[in-house]
Amino acid sequence: MxxxxxxxxxxxxxxxxxxxxxxxxxxxxxxxxxxxxxxxxxxxxxxxxxxxxxxxxxxxxxxxxxxxxxxxxxxxxxxxxxxxxxxxxxxxxxxxxxxxxxxxxxxxxxxxxxxxxxxxxxxxxERPAISAAIPSERDGRCYMLDLGANVDSPPRNLAQFARMGAAMASIVDGLACPRVALLNVGVEPGRGERRVRDVDALLRSSPSSGFDYVGFVEGDAIFSGKVDVVVCDGAVGNVVLKSSEGLARMLGQRLQQTFEHSWRTRLVSLLARPALSRFREELDPVRYNGASFLxxxxxxxxxxxxxxxxxxxxxxxxxxxxxxxxxxxxxxxxxxxx
Amino acid sequence: MxxxxxxxxxxxxxxxxxxxxxxxxxxxxxxxxxxxxxxxxxxxxxxxxxxxxxxxxxxxxxxxxxxxxxxxxxxxxxxxxxxxxxxxxxxxxxxxxxxxxxxxxxxxxxxxxxxxxxxxxxxxxERPAISAAIPSERDGRCYMLDLGANVDSPPRNLAQFARMGAAMASIVDGLACPRVALLNVGVEPGRGERRVRDVDALLRSSPSSGFDYVGFVEGDAIFSGKVDVVVCDGAVGNVVLKSSEGLARMLGQRLQQTFEHSWRTRLVSLLARPALSRFREELDPVRYNGASFLxxxxxxxxxxxxxxxxxxxxxxxxxxxxxxxxxxxxxxxxxxxx
CATH class of the missing domain: 3.40.718.10 (Isopropylmalate Dehydrogenase)
Structure with a gap:
C-alpha cells in the first residue's frame, strides 16, 4: 500500500x-x-x-x-x-x-x-461528492456529504450521494444497514425546498436493500448519533461544516477565558488541565481529519x-x-x- | 408597553x-x-x-x-x-x-x-424573515437571517433580508454602519450557487449608505465576530441553527463525561463547577433566546x-x-x- x-x-x-x-x-x-x-x-x-x-x-x-x-x-x-x-x-x-x-x-x-x-x-x-466523518453523541460518528464538491446539484445526483454515503458506511465501517437521511428544515413530508422534496421522492420510489432511508432530519441530527449518513447539497454541507468549526473554536476560546477569569479559576484550570486536554483531544477535529472524494x-x-x-x-x-x-x-x- | x-x-x-x-x-x-x-x-x-x-x-x-x-x-x-x-x-x-x-x-x-x-x-x-442574535467571539453577536420563514427565496427577497438585518442592527443596537455579508461556500466572487451570486450582484448594484456590504463569507464568520449580519436562505439558516444547537449540546455532554471520567477529575469538577457554570451561562442559548419575525x-x-x-x-x-x-x-x- x-x-x-x-x-x-x-x-x-x-x-x-x-x-x-x-x-x-x-x-x-x-x-x-x-x-x-x-x-x-x-x-x-x-x-x-x-x-x-x-x-x-x-x-x-x-x-x-x-x-x-x-x-x-x-x-x-x-x-x-x-x-x-x-x-x-x-x-x-x-x-x-x-x-x-x-x-x-x-x-x-x-x-x-x-x-x-x-x-x-x-x-x-455521475458526480463526485466530498464526505467526512463528523463526531456525534455517544462516541458515534456520522458521514456527511456533499461538503462542497458541487453546488446546485440536481435531485438525481443527491439521491446518488445518499447511496454513495450508505456504501461507504457499509464498506469501510461494516455497518449492515446504514441509516441514511436527507437534511431539511423540518421532518414532516412536504417540508422544505422543492429540490429536497424531489430527492425524497426519488429515494422512496426506488427502495434499496443496502440501507435504511429514514427520510428528513433537521440539523441537530448530524451530531445526535441517530443516523449514519446525512445528505445535502454541497452549498449547505460546506456552510454547516465551516460554521461548526467556527462554533467549536468560539466555545473553546470562551472555555479558556472562563478558566482564566481569576486566580482561583486559574488554579482550578491547572488541576483541570488533564481533563480538559482529554476533552479537546476527543473532539479534536484532527481525529476526524480527512475528507473523502467519493x-x-x-x-x-x-x-x-x-x-x-x-x-x-x-x-x-x-x-x-x-x-x-x-x-x-x-x-x-x-x-x-x- | x-x-x-x-x-x-x-x-x-x-x-x-x-x-x-x-x-x-x-x-x-x-x-x-x-x-x-x-x-x-x-x-x-x-x-x-x-x-x-x-x-x-x-x-x-x-x-x-x-x-x-x-x-x-x-x-x-x-x-x-x-x-x-x-x-x-x-x-x-x-x-x-x-x-x-x-x-x-x-x-x-x-x-x-x-x-x-x-x-x-x-x-x-414583501416577505418576513426570522432573525436571531448568535453569540460570537470577543463577546460579540451576529444577526443571522433567514432562519426558516422561507425556502427557495428569490434573490430580490434575499437582498431585502440583507437590508432588514442591517436596519435591525442599526435601530436596535445603534450600530452606525453594520457589516452585512452573504453566506456562501467561498469568499471569492463567482463562487457558489447561482442564486447567491445573483443576490451579490443585486447588493453591489444598489449600494446603500446605511450599511457596509462586505460580500461573501463562509460559515465560520457567523461566530467569528467579523460581521454584524449574515444573510442566507431559510433552508440554509435553519439547518445551520439546528446543527449549531446539536453541536453545542454534544460538546456540553462530552465536557461533562470528561470530568466524570475518574475520581480525580470528579474532584476537580467540583472545584471547577463555578467556572463551568459561568461558561454555560455565558453561552446559554437562552441569553440569546428570542427569534424576531422581521x-x-x-x-x-x-x-x-x-x-x-x-x-x-x-x-x-x-x-x-x-x-x-x-x-x-x-x-x-x-x-x-x-
Missing amino acids: RIAVDAMGGDFGPRTTVRGVAQALAANAEYSATLFGPSDVLYPFLEALPASLRDARERMSLVHAEHVVGDDVRPSRVLRAPDTSSMHQCLLALSDGRAQACVSGGHTGALMALARHYIGMSAGL GLAGTVVKSHGGADARGFSFAVRRAALEASQRLPERLSEWLVGE | RIAVDAMGGDFGPRTTVRGVAQALAANAEYSATLFGPSDVLYPFLEALPASLRDARERMSLVHAEHVVGDDVRPSRVLRAPDTSSMHQCLLALSDGRAQACVSGGHTGALMALARHYIGMSAGL GLAGTVVKSHGGADARGFSFAVRRAALEASQRLPERLSEWLVGE
Whole structure:
C-alpha cells in the first residue's frame, strides 16, 4: 500500500506533512509513501525526523516536483497550469498505478478539478461528492456529504450521494444497514425546498436493500448519533461544516477565558488541565481529519488546511484504509448492483 | 408597553411562560403583560409566583383562550382552525392594539402563518424573515437571517433580508454602519450557487449608505465576530441553527463525561463547577433566546420551544425592546427611504 502525498499542501506545508506521513506509516508496517515537492525543501524535514520514526522513514521516498499550487488558484486554471506541481504529480502517481491512494492538504477546488481530470469517475457514477466523518453523541460518528464538491446539484445526483454515503458506511465501517437521511428544515413530508422534496421522492420510489432511508432530519441530527449518513447539497454541507468549526473554536476560546477569569479559576484550570486536554483531544477535529472524494475511480483524501502533523497522519490513514478496502471499485459495484 | 403572551406555547407551557413573563416584568417597571390560555390552567401558576415577583404579578393579566395550537399542526390548517387558541388570541390582541408586542414558544410555522394573517407585512416589504442574535467571539453577536420563514427565496427577497438585518442592527443596537455579508461556500466572487451570486450582484448594484456590504463569507464568520449580519436562505439558516444547537449540546455532554471520567477529575469538577457554570451561562442559548419575525407590521418574537423560564424572559424582553424602538415602523422607513 503506497500513498502519494502532496507534501506542499496545507497551511504549514512540509512542516506538518512529512511528520504526519511518518506517524501514519509508524502505525502500520504495510504502508509506504511517496512525497511530492521540491526535494531541497523536503529533504531537511525527512532528515529531521526523530529516531522513533526512523523505521517509518525507511518507507518514505521523495519525488521532486518543482511547483506548488497556491491557495488562491482558480480551479478552472489549475488544469491549464504545467503538471510540475506537487498536487499534479501525486495525482499522476495515483493515475498511473505508482500509488494506491493520494492525500493533499491543498486547495479543495483545485484538488477536485485535477482528481476528476487525472483519475476520472467510477463506472456508473455521475458526480463526485466530498464526505467526512463528523463526531456525534455517544462516541458515534456520522458521514456527511456533499461538503462542497458541487453546488446546485440536481435531485438525481443527491439521491446518488445518499447511496454513495450508505456504501461507504457499509464498506469501510461494516455497518449492515446504514441509516441514511436527507437534511431539511423540518421532518414532516412536504417540508422544505422543492429540490429536497424531489430527492425524497426519488429515494422512496426506488427502495434499496443496502440501507435504511429514514427520510428528513433537521440539523441537530448530524451530531445526535441517530443516523449514519446525512445528505445535502454541497452549498449547505460546506456552510454547516465551516460554521461548526467556527462554533467549536468560539466555545473553546470562551472555555479558556472562563478558566482564566481569576486566580482561583486559574488554579482550578491547572488541576483541570488533564481533563480538559482529554476533552479537546476527543473532539479534536484532527481525529476526524480527512475528507473523502467519493465517486472517483481512485482514493483521494483532502486533509484540512489547518491540520497539524497528527491531523495529517489521520488523513493519510483514512486514505490507506479506503484504498485497502478497495472503496472506489466496491462503491461502483454496490451502486450499479442495486 | 403591554406584551401579549401565548402562555401555552413551548415544551413546558405555563410552567415556564408565567414565571418567565414575571421575571421580564420585574426587570422593567414599564412593562405589563397579558397572558392567553385556559384561565383555570394559568391561574394556579400566577398564584404560585414567589413573593419576590409579587410586584411584577400586579402587571400581569389573564385572558381566557380555550384551545392550544399543537406542535403537530400544519401551518396551512391553523388559519382555518377556530380563533379560540392562545396563539390566535395573543396575535389578535397585537393586531387590534391591546398589546404592542407578542411572544410565543409555539409552532414556528403556525405562528408565522397566523402573524402574516393578523398582522400583515410592513409597507414596502414583501416577505418576513426570522432573525436571531448568535453569540460570537470577543463577546460579540451576529444577526443571522433567514432562519426558516422561507425556502427557495428569490434573490430580490434575499437582498431585502440583507437590508432588514442591517436596519435591525442599526435601530436596535445603534450600530452606525453594520457589516452585512452573504453566506456562501467561498469568499471569492463567482463562487457558489447561482442564486447567491445573483443576490451579490443585486447588493453591489444598489449600494446603500446605511450599511457596509462586505460580500461573501463562509460559515465560520457567523461566530467569528467579523460581521454584524449574515444573510442566507431559510433552508440554509435553519439547518445551520439546528446543527449549531446539536453541536453545542454534544460538546456540553462530552465536557461533562470528561470530568466524570475518574475520581480525580470528579474532584476537580467540583472545584471547577463555578467556572463551568459561568461558561454555560455565558453561552446559554437562552441569553440569546428570542427569534424576531422581521418585516411584519408588528413585533412578534418566537421563543425557543425548549427554553426555561429565564430563557422565556429573554424572549419577552427582546419583544419589549423591539416594540419600544418601534422596530416594525422604522424598519419599513429605513428600507423605503433608501
